[in-house]
Amino acid sequence: MAISQKSIKLLWANAAGLCSYPECRERLALSEAGEFASHTIGEMAHICGDKVGSNRHDPKQSMEQRDDYHNLILVCPTHHAMIDRKENEARFTVEMLQKFKEDHEAFIQQSLIFTPNASRQAVANEIAPLLAQNHQAWLSFGPFSEIARRNPHSGSAHAAWLSERLGTIVPNNRRINEILRANAGAFSANDHPVVAAFQLHVRSYERWVADEISYEGVTRFPVAFAELIREASGASV
Numbered sequence: 001m002a003i004s005q006k007s008i009k010l011l012w013a014n015a016a017g018l019c020s021y022p023e024c025r026e027r028l029a030l031s032e033a034g035e036f037a038s039h040t041i042g043e044m045a046h047i048c049g050d051k052v053g054s055n056r057h058d059p060k061q062s063m064e065q066r067d068d069y070h071n072l073i074l075v076c077p078t079h080h081a082m083i084d085r086k087e088n089e090a091r092f093t094v095e096m097l098q099k100f101k102e103d104h105e106a107f108i109q110q111s112l113i114f115t116p117n118a119s120r121q122a123v124a125n126e127i128a129p130l131l132a133q134n135h136q137a138w139l140s141f142g143p144f145s146e147i148a149r150r151n152p153h154s155g156s157a158h159a160a161w162l163s164e165r166l167g168t169i170v171p172n173n174r175r176i177n178e179i180l181r182a183n184a185g186a187f188s189a190n191d192h193p194v195v196a197a198f199q200l201h202v203r204s205y206e207r208w209v210a211d212e213i214s215y216e217g218v219t220r221f222p223v224a225f226a227e228l229i230r231e232a233s234g235a236s237v
Helices: 005-014 077-084 092-110 121-139 146-150 154-181 191-210 223-233
Strands: 043-046 072-075
Touching: 005 072, 005 154, 043 077, 043 223, 072 077, 072 092, 072 154, 121 154, 121 223, 146 154, 154 191, 191 223
Parallel strands: none
Antiparallel strands: 043 072
16 A cells, blocks of 8 residues: 555645644755655655554554555654654654644644735735745746756656645645735735636645646646736836
8 A cells, every 4th residue: 555646745735845843844845855856855754653563553554544644744854763763652652743743734724824914015025925936846846847858757857846836836825825815805806807817726726635636637827817916016027
């Protein structure tokens, strides 16, 4: 039994590509890890060990339960090694690791709560850096990037793009969407169709994360939304 694509996507997206160990929050996506190795930087640790004799192994679990999202926690290599050392089994209990995961995901969710801004420009200024991060991830690791062109059949190149989508783009999309919801009144009637197109894009991304549709079913990012944010923030287009 292997960890399913759905569990991988949920784990990376809900942790926002950060280590879930308390106060660590190391960024685990590829841009910190050299050319391709991002999927080895972020490690999907089993809360109840997957093998007989491993820390916290539960013989009553099925193979499916062991590799399910609910039995996994995303951590950096340092903390993965720490929680799986045999001498640390009593220290890192199932309940403690579940609490680490719950607290980290609650922290990520809390970061999505925004105080409404008074002006269209203020909202755009809050969104602009998140869009810039997403655009840079697409330029660096997307299907038309130099990495993808040099290695069109590389599994590592695909893993690089997957980790950036889950560790950067999905969490940023969620943040942008919450900013838009909290500040719907900041935009004019002319802006609303462009904003709605972006929100449709985000909803389709979320359906991909939930494994309801393939990536090909995700609606394309509306370039007009980036142009709107640049114009509203006062930046040159």
